[in-house]
Amino acid sequence: MYDKKIHIAPCGIVCNLCLGFQREKNKCVGCTILGSKPPRCEICGFKQCMEKKGNNIAYCDECPKFPCRRMKNLEKRYSLNYGESPIENLKSMRKSGIETFSTLMIQNWKCPQCGALLCVHRRNCLHCGAQNEHFLKRKHTS
Numbered sequence: 001m002y003d004k005k006i007h008i009a010p011c012g013i014v015c016n017l018c019l020g021f022q023r024e025k026n027k028c029v030g031c032t033i034l035g036s037k038p039p040r041c042e043i044c045g046f047k048q049c050m051e052k053k054g055n056n057i058a059y060c061d062e063c064p065k066f067p068c069r070r071m072k073n074l075e076k077r078y079s080l081n082y083g084e085s086p087i088e089n090l091k092s093m094r095k096s097g098i099e100t101f102s103t104l105m106i107q108n109w110k111c112p113q114c115g116a117l118l119c120v121h122r123r124n125c126l127h128c129g130a131q132n133e134h135f136l137k138r139k140h141t142s
């Protein structure tokens, strides 16, 4: 039903929960995978920043500047609008390892109706239309 392998981007966003990754048209392969990505992701500030740093850093939390201003802005945007915390994701991945982190993310974001992963960017499950409770609980109300 869903991809059991969780892809976590260097910034801590879980690709599997992203609209770009879940949609059928212009589907993104995931941030850390080589292949076609939406133009928006090609010009991503995090991606360009990592490229500048070479191969020494795989995830933003390894950077001496973490959490930088860009990271703090992303954190604010995602936690307020979508109920996902990129910083907590990175912490959780470090603490429990990628396998356990994947299991936790799947448990947390599984659609109660169809079992597919919900999309952080959408009010409803892309697969069956069930309501995304995380979206309803978001702090941002306007």
Ligand SMILES: [Zn+2]
Pocket (backbone or CB within 6 Å): 111, 112, 113, 114, 115, 116, 125, 126, 127, 128, 129, 130
């Ligand atoms: Zn569903």
